[in-house]
Amino acid sequence: xxxxxxxxxxxxxxxxxxxxxxxxxxxxxxxxxxxxxxxxxxxxxxxxxxxxxxxxxxxxxxxxxxxxxxxxxxxxxxxxxxxxxxxxxxxxxxxxxxxxxxxxxxxxxxxxxxxxxxxxxxxxxxxxxxxxxxxxxx
Numbered sequence: 001x002x003x004x005x006x007x008x009x010x011x012x013x014x015x016x017x018x019x020x021x022x023x024x025x026x027x028x029x030x031x032x033x034x035x036x037x038x039x040x041x042x043x044x045x046x047x048x049x050x051x052x053x054x055x056x057x058x059x060x061x062x063x064x065x066x067x068x069x070x071x072x073x074x075x076x077x078x079x080x081x082x083x084x085x086x087x088x089x090x091x092x093x094x095x096x097x098x099x100x101x102x103x104x105x106x107x108x109x110x111x112x113x114x115x116x117x118x119x120x121x122x123x124x125x126x127x128x129x130x131x132x133x134x135x136x137x138x
Contacts, residue, residue, distance in 0.1 A: 005134040007043075016043065016134050017050040020123070023138060024051075024072070024103055027121045031109040034125035039132055040107045043125065044077060047105070051075060059107065064092055076104045080111040089115055 005016045024030065032040040045057045052071030060066040060079045068075045076097045083089065089112055097104055098117055109116055122137040 002135060002137045005136070007132045007134050008130060013043065013046050016136070017047045019136065020047055020121070021050050023121050023136070027119060027138065028101060029098060029104050029106065029117055029120035030123060031116065031120055032105065032107045032123045032125065033109060035127065038125040038127045040125060043123070043134070044105050044107070048075060051103070064088065065097065072103060074100075074102045076102060078104065078106040080106065080108040083111050086112050086115055
């Protein structure tokens with residue numbers, strides 16, 4: 001199933017986050033793709049607010065993964081942009097995160113396609129003229 005959103009205002013972004021929260025009750029891996037600057041981290045920050053995360057949410061570009069506490073348990077936020085090989089994910093024990101049963105939010109999943117579980121939600125963000133189209137596929 002695919003659902004599209006136009007998200008240029010906070011209320012439109014809230015609708016996206018509410019929908020993702022519903023989906024995340026059953027699917028724990030959410031992949032965020034889009035060009036640099038499309039708004040992946042911005043959407044993740046807003047989504048984390050909807051999950052009750054009180055920690056500062058920032059892109060884990062250099063650490064690969066950040067952990068936040070939320071109303072639904074731990075939330076793991078990955079940024080795979082800078083990985084050079086899938087071995088780096090093995091080194092951090094990615095399986096412990098992906099198969100933990102807790103929410104994993106993954107930016108730049110195309111950097112590790114073969115390691116992504118088959119069951120996941122895909123969020124594609126396309127930006128143009130200060131507008132964003134967000135396409136969510138289950």
